[in-house]
Amino acid sequence: MDPRDDLPLVLVVDDELRSQEAMRRTLDEDFRVLTAGDTDIARQLISRHEVAVVLCDQRMPGQTGIEFLKEVRERWPEVVRIVISGYADSEDIIAGVNEAGIYQYVLKPWVPEHLLQTVQGAVEASQLHRGLQRLELDLRAGPQALRARRQTRLREAKAVFDFDRIVRAEGSPLDGVCATAQRLARYDLSVLILGESGTGKELLARAMHYASPRQNGPFVVENCGAIPDTLLESELFGHRRGAFTGAVEDHTGLFQRADGGTVFLDEIGETSPAFQVKLLRVLQEGEIRPVGSARAVPVDVRVIAATHRQLEDEVRAGRFREDLYYRLAGATLQVPPLRERPGDILPVAESLLDAVARELGREPAEFDDDARAVMVGYPWPGNIRELRNEISRALALGDGPLLRATDFSRKLLGGQTGAAHAQRTSQLTGGTGLALPGSGTLQERLDAIEAMVLREVMLRLRWNKTHAAKELGLSRVGLRAKLQRFGLETK
Structure with missing residues (x-):
């Protein structure tokens, strides 16, 4: 059996082949993806396969995306629907979003990370729908069966x-972050998580939710920087029928859906001052007012927010409200980037290698020493997300169960200047010391570090000894002696 058979199935409907392939590449790591160039083919695919989510471009020949998704809603109501459009302010789109029961619409030009997060949320919605169907069966079976199933799902999520x-790694800077997060999880404080994109802020927020007294409640996610303010307000707080043109039915916002649980607001630093005022009122009053409603609705949620920006700097610059900042930052966690915890690179890479190999249906693989040296020597500006992409590429292009340095992209081999390399070496040998070998005498540990640095420099400089000797401050004779000493003389 192909391990990918267990992945959710997503159908992309777009008459432009380039757009189809771009979305396929974005989604293919986490989902099985089918594509259709017109709605006739799309209907056949939905009829034959158990599709979880369908993404449809609005401008399609013969039938608009909204019209097709209305039909999908009627014939296959369990399929979650997403429309993609370049017309953000079109009243037709807003009206269609409600009439067709659209989960969300994505603006062009879409951002891969946002598209992936949107589809992940849609898949969760699809799973929730199927879960509700199972719940109905459980209710018929009796309360004991219901409690047993609920506890099983909770145990699985917590695991x-x-x-x-x-x-x-052992002794990682993340140990302190996780220990603090675990202590904070027990209390109903708002938490602000700071860190660069791709460092795992959402994963930390989920861990806090499942370690909290709210673990039995929902955990919902919204990327605040990915959609316009008008839609963000409706998405979070809901709207009433007739609130604006196209609002043909009531819409329950995420805060109401998360009642009793946790709301994770990602990229909170991207919101406008006008929206910040509305969010502040919600946090102060503990109630939301759906768009177009005269009545406030009480909600019981815990808010965990995250951003890649330093919000204190944004407050001083007048771009973020100070009062909202203090409401969100009941406690603050700073997730360090991957380059500041080099000892974590290899453990994370090994974990990702196993996961990606299963997703791609590949046999188990491992890294050779040169590949390890290259990964440790690279600064990873895109953090764990970039590391995962490189491993996926290496597995797809590599031959056999052993991944080599040459299976990585060229930027990993040539992505550092001499200054960056010097800084990296300083991190490896000083600072946290996380990359030090775990055993051996002082000299043995220093030799291991020296061999690792030599290997990384030689690979990055394509085995050019003149350039390597200059960067390392050695003569060619001295460099050759060290390469011979550590068995690195041959490429």
């Missing part, structure tokens, strides 16, 4: 999102 499952 996946436990703090101990956040991969890191």
Whole structure:
């Protein structure tokens, strides 16, 4: 059996082949993807396969995306629907979103990360729908069966999102972050998580939710920087029928759906001052007012927010409200980027290698020493997300169960300047010391570090000894002696 058979199935409907392939590449790591160039083919595919989510471009020949998704709603109501459009302010789109029961619409030009997050949320909605169907069966079976199934699902979620499952090396800087997060999880404080994109802020938030007294409640996610303010307000707080043109039915916002649970607001630093005022009122009053409603609705949620920006700097610059900042930052966690915890690179890479190999249906693989040296020597500006992409590429292009340095992209081999390399070496040998070998005498450990640095430099400089000697401050004779000493003389 192909391991990918267990992945959710997503159908992309777009008459432009280039757009189809771009979405396929974005989604293919986490989902099985089918594509259709017109709605006739799309109907056949939905009829034959158990599709979880369908993404449809609005401008389609013969039938608009909204019209097709209305039909999908009628014939296959369990399929979650997403429309893609370049017309953000079109009243037709807003009206169609409600009439066709659209989960969300994505604006062009779409951002791969946002598209992936949107589809992940849609898949969760699809799974929730199927879960509700199972719930109906459980209710018929009796309360004991219901409680047993609920406890089973909770145990499974806690096992996946436990703090101990956040991969890191022994003595990692993340140990302190996770320990603090675990203590904070027990209390109903708002938490602000700071860190660069791709460092795993959402994973940390999920772990906090499942370690909290709210673990039986929902955990919902919204990327605040991915959609316009008008839609963000409706998405979070809901709207009433007739609130605006196209609002043909009531819409329940995420805060109401998360009642009793946790709302994770990602990229909170991207919101406008006008929206910040509305969010502040919600946090102060503990109630939301759906768009077009005269009545406030009480909600019981915990808010965890995250951003790649330093919000204190944004407050000083007048771009973020100070009062909202203090409401969100009941406690603050700073997730360090991957380059500041080099000891975590290899454990994270090993974990990703196993996961990606299963997703791609590949046999188990491992890294050779040169590949390890290259990964440790690269600064990873895109953090764990970039590391995952490189491993996926290496598995797809590599030959056999052993991944080599040459299977990585060229930027990993040539992505550092001499200054960056010097800084990296300083991190490896000083600072945290996380990359030091775990055993041996002082000299043996220093030799291991020296061999690793030599290997990384030679690979990055394509075995050019003149350039390597200059960067390392050695003569060619001295460099050759060291390469011979550590068995690195041959490429």
